[in-house]
Amino acid sequence: MKLGLAIDLDTCVGCHACAVACKEWNGKSLMGGAPDYDPYGSAPSGTWYNRIRQYELDGDPSFTPQGCGSTHQPLSKTINVPMSCMHCEEAHCVTVCPTGASYKRAEDGIVLVDPDRCMGCNYCSWACPYGARELDADQGVMKKCTLCVDRIYDQQLPESERQPACVLACPTHARHFGDYDDPASKVSQLAAARGRQDMLGDLGYKPVNAYLSPRKPAQVEAVALRQGLSDKAKAFVNRLISL
């Protein structure tokens, strides 16, 4: 199996639901731990496995239908990008780990950290181009997305809930979970239909998670209302409409 996420940038509104659901599940899960530092102080921070970044694409007319308003209005498209571990096929974070704590599971491809072997040296986080790894300063251990491995294999849960917490929570259903080795899985189908995008694919780490690009804006091919009417109003005829 090649388990991973498909994240739809067409519908992500940047609401942080996935990030908080992740923090909530993994904060206390036996495979997780996501401490808060100075949570009520001047610089609140903490360990998060999933963070949302927001970008503005400027000047790209493809996001403004008909290019309308190019002289009056900013050509701007806001894109929200949730970022977490890509569970790379060529996981450099695993290669660089001096203790063997970071490992990629053969059976499903999930990249995990064995807390008993991790010494918190941060090599893996420097190796990760996605900034997906964050140190748990309380334990001195590196933390990262587990793809909720302790949910997806938990037989106590109904099957519909054996999914990562972020996927269950996402209000716009912009996150999908599944097996990329199975061409019939939802993630494979979505990746095929929408054209998967690899985050920083050039680096060669072969991320498993796929991003789905914003769709081309929907357009309505409407006949102009004024056609043939110039600026005169169309004659109004009272129709016989019986109550």
Next chain:
Amino acid sequence: MLGQNQGVSSPSNTPLSANRPIHIEDRSQQTVHHTTCYMCACRCGINVTTEQIEGKTSVRFIQGNPNHIVNQGVLCAKGSAGIMKQNSPAKLQQPMIRRPGSERGEGVFDPISWDDALDLVTQRLEHIRATDPKRLAFYTGRDQMQALTGLWAQQFGTPNWAAHGGFCSVNMAAAGLYSIGYSFWEFGAPDWDRAKYFMLWGVAEDHSSNPIKIGLDKLKSRGAKFVSVNPVRTGYSAIADEWIPIRPGTDGLFALAIVHELLKADAIDHTYLAKYTNAPWLVIDAPGTSQDGLFLRDDKGLPLVFDQNTNSFATMKKGVAPALDWSGAHPPPPGGEGLGERDSAPINASSDRTPSPQPSPPGGGSQRVRTVLHLIRNRYLSDDYAPEAVAAQCGVPTEQIIRIAAEVAHVAFKETITLPVKWTDIYGNQHDEVVGRPVAFYAMRGISAHANGFQTCRSLHLIQMLIGALDGPGNFRSKAPFPRPIPPAQLPENDAGLINAPNTALSKTPLGFPTRPEELALDANGNALRLDKAYSWEAPIAAHGMMHAVIKNAVEGDPYSIDTLILFMANMAWNSAMNTNETQDMLRAKSASGDYKIPFLIVSDAFDSEMVRFADLVLPDTTYLERYDAISFLDRPISEPDAAADAIRHPIVPLDRDVRPWQDVLVELAGRLKFPAFVKPDGEKKFAGYTDFIVNYERAPGIGFLGGFRGKDGEKSLRGEPNPNQWKAYIGAQSFFAHHWPENQQWMRCVNQDYLNAAAEAAFIPKTEGIIAQLYSEPLQKFRLAGQGLYAGPKPTREVDKARLTEYFDPLPSWYAVDAAPLPPGGRGWGRGTSATDTATNGQHPLPNPPPQGEGTHYPLHAITQRPMMMYHSWDSQNAWLRQIISQNYLYVATSKAAELGLNDLDWVWVESAHGKIRCQMKTMSGVEANTVWTWNAIGKMATAWGLDKEASEATTGFLLNHLISESTRASTGERMSNSDPITGQAAWYDLRVRIYKANETGVWPKIEFGKAR
């Protein structure tokens, strides 16, 4: 945290990797409870997993309930962060009383027992109730219990009650309820499954959190077009197919230009207009008389139309074929000739401006009458509303307005949906299908928070009515208990005798929907009966009250002073107040005798807000996981278009401190004060507490707070006698109840006979009667006639009131410029916009000139706030997780504007309005209308409030725009008016205009500290 549970190795059938086991959650000590979220006003179903650790219950996990009709399993960031609300250090621990000798606002308290606190309150309120009940004012914030608090105020006998709708959404609610019978936000929803074109107007990531997000995904998956009209491209606007960065406050003008285009092409739904709206109703044209602009009615008061089948006047009944665009005389002149113009001549863009015919002589003769649609065509076909004329002012190019109008028309009429659904209309006609114009609108704060918001929202409804895009497949659907009569048949209490009578309940709740000047809450001299001046000439249809006016009015004794102010869950000393600094001064203000001008201030909240620090007595509330709540049909239930639904909360986490549910406190006080509805004839308390009250109180026979599981054995829905096991039944049903409407009652509900029958049986509406959409609003015209001195009833005496009524109470949707006029220095005119000389029926409506640009403009920029999706409505615990996402706000400035002004990212800037100035840090962005600056709402806090450290970033770098907004404006004739919509009294937050320039200093200014008056 790791290892807090006793870990178990993965079961043998789970994969292992290099002998490194997966540790699965130990659920042996866990329980899953179903309840309703309260992190915002969306009210999603949540499954709360608790676990027992060393004998203590703690919340392990909160997730969306997949069976719930609101959120269908998903959950937003706030919902998941509910754990940290429960764990917040800001939770109040016990009742507190201001320490003797300390000053209000220092926040120095002594503990007091509940017994002593309730005795103190009872004694004080008993005295007020026995002397002058209106000297108690009771205002509540984002609660969902207005059916109870309103009943409580009514039983006390004070008119001075409202919730926070007056500074939140009343423009949306009132515009809808005076136009279409339901409204944006609570009482309607887009048909996400079928809409093909969706316009989102001025929504600042605020309301209906998860349903909107679920819906946007549905739209985008189906390839429907999503158009966002919003000055800022964040949140939902980020994923819009087309973003229209409109100038704040001009949405109405844009909407009316769309109307212009639709009318010009006759791209309107004749059938819908003729059958289901007042488009064919006849309006009397008699300028200078008390009848001018009123509907022509028969002797039973029913409105008349011109029937094309019989060439005579008739009421709206089966067989009549009303003429839509018609003018003529009533009664017809002798001879029968010249009855009217059956087909009006083509109207040129600026034609038909001929003066109105002379009114009929008093005492006889015929009257000139014109249909509503005739007036509409005359009005909006004018060049004043042409896209070319409004483009510059809206910041929306002419060609874009023309194209959007064409797209709306195309989808409405060329992509019509018909569903094979049998239904019966109010005229008795049976239909085999329901026709849907699949254009859906939704709107919220960006429309609401302007002083032209009511008329702007009416303009949006005008488009919906003209194209017939209401409660049909693919458009904007109603949610029970709406639709209701237009406006709802509920009047505000205005009996001065009752209001002033000691120990006497009012005859109705303090809030309602006036339809004519007689229904205002005025004393014999025409002065406001209410402290906030709702339902006075200053804000005649202030249907949600005007909480933002309360503190100022009480301190000024204008219209009168009070004794006690109770505030529940409303942060009126900080982010919910305009003019925050001076509001704090008002709360501290003393009279010459040394007493506080607001003598006694009771605050109830669960958390340590800024407002709590200003209390004389603090009555600490519980959290949403610790108490019972009813989310009631009598208030704002959780209905969706396909189902009438309500919900409850129930205690999941045991109380660990000396606090009480506010609702229990209210029921207790009601018993102690012997409110008639709360005591038996012998004076004994009728209800043991809140839960007992909810089960047994009946507003009408069989109608109570909760509609589900009624009847002795819980077998009845919506109406039925009380069920002693109702709470248990709800808990067993995952804390909600849903009555799914049968197919024949799902559409066109304003005119759907079977639905109206069912709604009357459930007491959603008083009786089965069609609800005809009101393009033209006769109630507004009656107020305008009063302003013109023509109304045959109460009339204002102050010039400022006359002028405001005449200008703004346009019976047809109108637009006027908004520009907050400051209280001194000087004042800038008596009101808003220009002093139009328009009358109701002369077919003209001059528009003001575009605002001055560039040099000479003191405050050239609009300043607004957005609601952060991950925090909106959840500031009240200063959540440990959510503040890791945002704990400092910046002023966002358009990249182009910053370059023009020589400003850069992270510069500190002064932001100045006519009212005051602040210093804050800025960032640039491209996705904002060039003349608009904005920030996140309510991130700034006062140091040490909300359980935060003194140096918390919210206090050191966060800021509020509120300091720049005056709560009052000054008329040129000298009167102080609230900074509000002149029709509804809605707080005009977004009319703020500013200038910005680089600051030499750094750091946020002003910094306000508790106990330090400026």
